Amino acid sequence: MHLDRIDISILTEIQQDSSLTNQELSDRVGLSPSPCLRRMKALEESGIIDRRVTLLNQRKLGLTLTAFIQISMDRHTPDRFEVFETLMTSYPEVKSVSLVTGQSADYLVEVVVEDMDKYQEFLLGRLTRIEGVTGVHSSFLLRKIMNRTALPLTHLVQTINK
Known part of the structure; x- marks a missing residue:
């Protein structure tokens, strides 16, 4: 699947908050809701979006x-x-x-x-x-300094700009 700037924007936004509604996501990436939803479905069907999850606070759940x-x-x-x-x-x-x-x-x-x-x-x-x-x-583990769940997408933006 060929990705453009809007696809990369969608991926960036949902990596930060996968609970965004389609309306919220479309507003953030500058698309109307229907095309935004079509792009999301295409990203899912292509396997680029593997799954959507909720991250839990392990310490608050007693997993220390x-x-x-x-x-x-x-x-x-x-x-x-x-x-x-x-x-x-x-x-x-x-x-x-x-x-x-x-x-x-x-x-x-x-x-x-x-x-x-x-x-x-x-x-x-x-x-x-x-x-x-x-x-x-x-x-x-003594102390977690950083726990990033988002993948870097800057290489995709650089590819588009070439």
């Missing part, structure tokens, strides 16, 4: 411990990775899982739980019991 876990696997085979990844996606405490390179670990996993006791339950009761997990190195 965030762990970043580096996980090493014994074998680098598709079946071993598939089992691990399927299990990770089934655990509600797991916020993100990334297969990484350039480290001694194979995966970087972000886990959000209530406290250290819950983390220990997750670590010993689930994570270390997964077949193939040979190494676990945990780091804990």
Whole structure:
């Protein structure tokens, strides 16, 4: 899908507030409501808009411990990775899982739980019991400096200006 300035404006606005009504969004991007709605549907159908979510305050919900876990696997085979990844996606405490390179670990996993006791339950009761997990190195979040959810779109604007 070819994006123009209006599409980029729509994407910028909804990354900041996905609860905008179509009327509010159309006012912000300088379109009438019908064309704005058509563009939104096209962005969704093309897969550029993956989904819309509501961000919750984890601290206010009692989720005060965030762990970043580096996980090493014994074998680098598709079946071993598939089992691990399927299990990770089934655990509600797991916020993100990334297969990484350039480290001694194979995966970087972000886990959000209530406290250290819950983390220990997750670590010993689930994570270390997964077949193939040979190494676990945990780091804990002390303070979140920034948590940006919006993707940078400046490269798209630069492409249009060329």
